[in-house]
Amino acid sequence: MRIWKWIGIGFGGLILATFIGLCVMAGGVRDAYGMLRYALPHMHRGNLRVGEDAPDARLVALDGVSRFHLRERVGKRPLVLIFGSYT
Amino acid sequence: MGDLVKLYSDYKDHADFLQVYVREAHPTDEWEMKKNLDENVCYPQPKTLEQRVAIANDFIKRFHFPMPFGVDEMNNAANDAYAAWPERIYIVDENGRIAYRGGMGPFHYKPEEARAWLAKRFGPVKTPEKPASAPATAPEPPVSSPAKS
Numbered sequence: 001m002r003i004w005k006w007i008g009i010g011f012g013g014l015i016l017a018t019f020i021g022l023c024v025m026a027g028g029v030r031d032a033y034g035m036l037r038y039a040l041p042h043m044h045r046g047n048l049r050v051g052e053d054a055p056d057a058r059l060v061a062l063d064g065v066s067r068f069h070l071r072e073r074v075g076k077r078p079l080v081l082i083f084g085s086y087t
Numbered sequence: 088m089g090d091l092v093k094l095y096s097d098y099k100d101h102a103d104f105l106q107v108y109v110r111e112a113h114p115t116d117e118w119e120m121k122k123n124l125d126e127n128v129c130y131p132q133p134k135t136l137e138q139r140v141a142i143a144n145d146f147i148k149r150f151h152f153p154m155p156f157g158v159d160e161m162n163n164a165a166n167d168a169y170a171a172w173p174e175r176i177y178i179v180d181e182n183g184r185i186a187y188r189g190g191m192g193p194f195h196y197k198p199e200e201a202r203a204w205l206a207k208r209f210g211p212v213k214t215p216e217k218p219a220s221a222p223a224t225a226p227e228p229p230v231s232s233p234a235k236s
Contacts, residue, residue, distance in 0.1 A: 027121060034118030039173075043191060046170025050188055054179040057165035059107060059157030062147070064140035068157065070105070070165065071183065078102045078186060078208065079179040080201060082091060082154070083171030086146040087113040087120075087128050 054081075090198040095154050097212040098205045102178075106154045108143040109166040112173035136161050176201045 022032040048055070056071040073079050095104050113120045114132040123129055133139040136158070143158050159165040166172050174192030177185060178201060187204045189197060206212070 031118070031120050034113075034120070038118040039112075044170040044172075045191060046175075046188075048169065048177075048185055048188055050185050052185050054177070054183050054185050055168035057168050058160060059165060060136060060140060060160060062140065062144055062156055062158070064137060064158075070107070070157070073103055073105050073155075074179055074181070074183045075103065076181060078181065078205075080094075080098075080102055080104045080205075081107060081169070081177040081179060082104065082174075083107045083109050083166070083169060083176070084174040084192070085109055085111045085172075086142050087111045087123050087130060 054079075092150075092153060094198055094202055094205070097202075098209065101209040102205060104154045106152070106156050107165050107171065108139065108146070108156065108158045109171050109173075110159070110163060111142070178204055 019032060022035065023029050026032045026035050054071070054074065056069055058067050058069055060067055070081075091106075098104075111117070111130060111132050113123050115123075115129050116131040119129070130142050133142060139158055139161070143156065146152060147156065157165075159171075169175065169177060170191070174196050176187070176189035176196070176198060178187035180186040187201060189195070189200060
């Protein structure tokens with residue numbers, strides 16, 4: 001059963017190499033861990049397609065009180081939607 | 088950031104823009120990155136709408152961010168509808184349909200693709216590299232005749 005030993009070592013090595021690659025990509029061990037721990041569950045490719053109706057959502061204005069709907073901004077001109085956060 | 092502001096200033100006469108603030112990508116209590124510490128952008132993940140709005144206002148103040156702005160509600164409705172987190176760009180056409188769908192950030196977040204879409208539609212915008220030394224506005228062709236006669 002020596003072959004299983006080598007398969008195990010190869011598999012372990014592959015996982016280690018992937019993690020090291022992730023560290024390089026993310027900028028450090030801590031960031032790679034954070035990516036696995038916090039980012040992966042939220043990473044969605046989404047299923048909106050070009051040509052589909054843009055979904056609506058209610059948004060809050062910067063005063064923190066008034067609300068408006070995203071679809072209200074669709075009008076005579078194309079609407080560029082940029083999603084993001086500060087950090 | 089700078090790319091977005093430039094995109095906005097180049098095409099705001101042709102298209103509408105809306106920046107939507109969604110849940111934080113790298114808050115201090117989740118996946119904080121070294122970059123956040125370097126840039127002094129350290130916030131915990133907002134638990135209330137007030138906190139979210141406060142961070143959005145900090146962001147606008149710090150970068151003098153000029154675009155129309157909306158904050159996703161705490162149910163993350165906009166984020167879920169558009170698979171937005173951590174960052175993503177869409178263009179919605181005049182009929183309310185998705186005309187351009189950007190990839191998921193940060194690796195597939197490409198403002199230049201949105202610029203290419205706008206350039207294809209409205210023509211490329213030539214802006215001088217040094218706006219300070221250039222005239223503030225391009226010379227407009229004179230109006231041929233007054234509307235009233």
